[in-house]
Amino acid sequence: MKRISQREIANLLGVNVSTVSRALRGLEGVSSELRQQILALAKDKGYRPNPFAVSLRYDTTRTIGVVVPDISFNHFAHIVKRIEAEARKEGYMCIITDSDDKYETEKSCLELLINMHVEGVIICPSQETTDFAHIQRLRKINVPVVLFDRDADIDISSVVINDADSARQATKTLIDGGAKRIAFLGGPNRVKQTIERKHGYIEALRESNMPIIKELVKCNYISFNSGLSDTLELLDLPEPPDAIIATHGLLVGSAMRAIDSRGLRIPDDVALIGYMSDWVSDVMSPRMSFVKQNQREMGTKAFKLLFDQLNGDNCVQHVIVKARLELRDSTK
Amino acid sequence: MKRISQREIANLLGVNVSTVSRALRGLEGVSSELRQQILALAKDKGYRPNPFAVSLRYDTTRTIGVVVPDISFNHFAHIVKRIEAEARKEGYMCIITDSDDKYETEKSCLELLINMHVEGVIICPSQETTDFAHIQRLRKINVPVVLFDRDADIDISSVVINDADSARQATKTLIDGGAKRIAFLGGPNRVKQTIERKHGYIEALRESNMPIIKELVKCNYISFNSGLSDTLELLDLPEPPDAIIATHGLLVGSAMRAIDSRGLRIPDDVALIGYMSDWVSDVMSPRMSFVKQNQREMGTKAFKLLFDQLNGDNCVQHVIVKARLELRDSTK
DNA sequence: TTGAAAGCGCTACCAG
DNA sequence: CTGGTAGCGCTTTCAA
Numbered sequence A, B: 001m002k003r004i005s006q007r008e009i010a011n012l013l014g015v016n017v018s019t020v021s022r023a024l025r026g027l028e029g030v031s032s033e034l035r036q037q038i039l040a041l042a043k044d045k046g047y048r049p050n051p052f053a054v055s056l057r058y059d060t061t062r063t064i065g066v067v068v069p070d071i072s073f074n075h076f077a078h079i080v081k082r083i084e085a086e087a088r089k090e091g092y093m094c095i096i097t098d099s100d101d102k103y104e105t106e107k108s109c110l111e112l113l114i115n116m117h118v119e120g121v122i123i124c125p126s127q128e129t130t131d132f133a134h135i136q137r138l139r140k141i142n143v144p145v146v147l148f149d150r151d152a153d154i155d156i157s158s159v160v161i162n163d164a165d166s167a168r169q170a171t172k173t174l175i176d177g178g179a180k181r182i183a184f185l186g187g188p189n190r191v192k193q194t195i196e197r198k199h200g201y202i203e204a205l206r207e208s209n210m211p212i213i214k215e216l217v218k219c220n221y222i223s224f225n226s227g228l229s230d231t232l233e234l235l236d237l238p239e240p241p242d243a244i245i246a247t248h249g250l251l252v253g254s255a256m257r258a259i260d261s262r263g264l265r266i267p268d269d270v271a272l273i274g275y276m277s278d279w280v281s282d283v284m285s286p287r288m289s290f291v292k293q294n295q296r297e298m299g300t301k302a303f304k305l306l307f308d309q310l311n312g313d314n315c316v317q318h319v320i321v322k323a324r325l326e327l328r329d330s331t332k
Numbered sequence C: 001t002t003g004a005a006a007g008c009g010c011t012a013c014c015a016g
Numbered sequence D: 001c002t003g004g005t006a007g008c009g010c011t012t013t014c015a016a
Helices: A006-013 A017-024 A032-045 A051-058 A074-089 A103-115 A133-140 A163-176 A192-207 A224-235 A249-261 A278-283 A295-310 B006-013 B017-024 B032-045 B051-058 B074-089 B103-115 B133-140 B163-176 B192-207 B224-235 B249-261 B278-283 B295-310
Strands: A063-068 A093-098 A120-123 A145-148 A157-161 A182-186 A217-219 A243-246 A271-275 A289-292 A318-321 A324-326 B063-068 B093-098 B120-123 B145-148 B157-161 B182-186 B217-219 B243-246 B271-275 B289-292 B318-321 B324-326
Touching: A006 A017, A006 A032, A017 A032, A051 B051, A063 A074, A063 A103, A074 A093, A074 A295, A074 B074, A074 B093, A093 A103, A093 B074, A093 B093, A103 A120, A103 A133, A120 A295, A133 A145, A145 A295, A157 A163, A157 A295, A163 A182, A163 A192, A163 A243, A163 A271, A163 A289, A163 A324, A182 A192, A182 A224, A182 A249, A192 A217, A217 A224, A224 A243, A224 A249, A243 A249, A249 A271, A249 B278, A278 A289, A278 B249, A278 B278, A295 A318, B006 B017, B006 B032, B017 B032, B063 B074, B063 B103, B074 B093, B074 B295, B093 B103, B103 B120, B103 B133, B120 B295, B133 B145, B145 B295, B157 B163, B157 B295, B163 B182, B163 B192, B163 B243, B163 B271, B163 B289, B163 B324, B182 B192, B182 B224, B182 B249, B192 B217, B217 B224, B224 B243, B224 B249, B243 B249, B249 B271, B278 B289, B295 B318
Parallel strands: A063 A093, A063 A120, A120 A145, A145 A157, A157 A318, A182 A217, A182 A243, A243 A271, A271 A289, B063 B093, B063 B120, B120 B145, B145 B157, B157 B318, B182 B217, B182 B243, B243 B271, B271 B289
Antiparallel strands: A289 A324, B289 B324
8 A cells, every 4th residue: 555656647547647646636648548647546545645756756745844942832833833824724734843941952953954945944042142143044044034032133024012011001000009128030132032021121111210129130051940939039038029020931820820939919919910811810819810922823924934035035023912911810 | 075986985095986885885705905095985975875876776765754643732742752762763764744634735745745755655634624535535545544543434543542531531520529510621523533532522421321411422633722702701601611631632622711710629629631742741730630642652653664664564453551640739 | 640769867787 | 894876856057
């Protein structure tokens, strides 16, 4: 029960491959009688074109690569789901790779994708990545690239949310709720996304003439555990914060857990707001106030930017998807 | 800046392609001097083998397909992440497709994967799927298949958890906590997984000589909304349940939300236990007692089963990954 | 309307 | 140790 090729069909019918090829693709130059025979036989034998032969011929693979820091993280999973759906709609398959948020793994993912001759790459750099040469190299060999979620200062199309402004708004909410000492729980300083969000936080403080207190700013590796210990450190300060903004879902969760473990209450003792998925907020108690990111749109836009490039539009575009505040019960 | 081929290298050096091929693959029969030259030039020009030429030659693609109901669902994302990592370790790339938990989409995903000539498929059928002919057809054309998470009564290798027994244990926990009227919130009855888990639930009731109350069993489409309305219906019964077992993360979340919205308390008014991810339980209040599924192991085993088949081991295996109870604060 | 042949990049086999 | 060549499945061009 092997797959059947055009040549085999041709032999079975005693005609030439090229005739079969024409018939199968609905081109001119085959008598409708013969065409029927060929089509019938092809269907009967379950003929499928061999995409590798086609790729070899045309140097086109109808395949794109996706590199994501952690597919098991809800935020990314939603974006990837969308990218995959949009790509499939246009007849592209996605090769999804997971960099585990590590620079070296990310490089090897790209390596593999290049070897697979993907036609383009959509990537969110790892939180370790500071050198983007491996990504820029793609452009040099004419592979279109789009960055998503985490931008970088390189000349490549990207889709991100309004990081600074959303953080500014979130911080402002805490201020409006009466917070006096607001802590910032973010990712590593090398990540532009962190810098932007911290910018927004500082901007909000400035606008309200509030001091920027260094010891209330924690920028470390993004993980549940580091979020936990950072928050505990904050709570153990002589003058602990009365509000926290956390820039990642994991950090929101760990902050909440830490606050809880100290017997403090949200939002009365410590208010909390952060960047996270809505369905998680839905099951938390209290329900978290959060920055709602439109992952569907990010995914759609990311693919669109790539698709444009695949179709020859080479201008670099930076798309910003507006995030909006969703206020629930963890802020006053 | 195009990719360079072996032929081009050969021409540049004035030697034959076959020599270049041998040198590049480290085979015997090339003077080390010439080999150095070839390797150096290849490196300099950034030579990459064209996988499509290789595939065409060997009829092997080093690619496997994955079909998942919903990648944005945490449980699946974790499994997929593991499958991808294991596959990459063995030099396989994954084409991940998302069926949206729909039968028709699932069929078209498989269609595309077959067209891509993936060497094998790892699939979790959609909750709509009752006819498995499209999956069995893969075996007929010699494409190895492995089912995961949701098994079916077909002769195909699979990895699932101990569905019945874990549900039995979870129900027993509720009984031990003093529950008298335990509701079962599950997926559609056509899904074997649901049947198994319901089996375990009923078994536990029987063992404790408790009646099986029909109106306390809700088996509908798995979604947050249907879980919400089902739970509300349960709570509105003349004799509402004092405990609920929910067989999916979404259902646990929606049950919790419903209980909360009626002003009832967990676990005092209604105890709750379910199948979910640990980090979500960590941020819920109260922290959920749950059936902990080892997604890492499921992913690893799923790939291993496929890998065995890819290497010619054709016997059908059914692997059961043991889930275990993790008791926290939503049960007594 | 149909057939023959070349070529995409690579490997394998047989010559020299 | 190196070169020549056929062929994987398909498309394309040219010839019949």
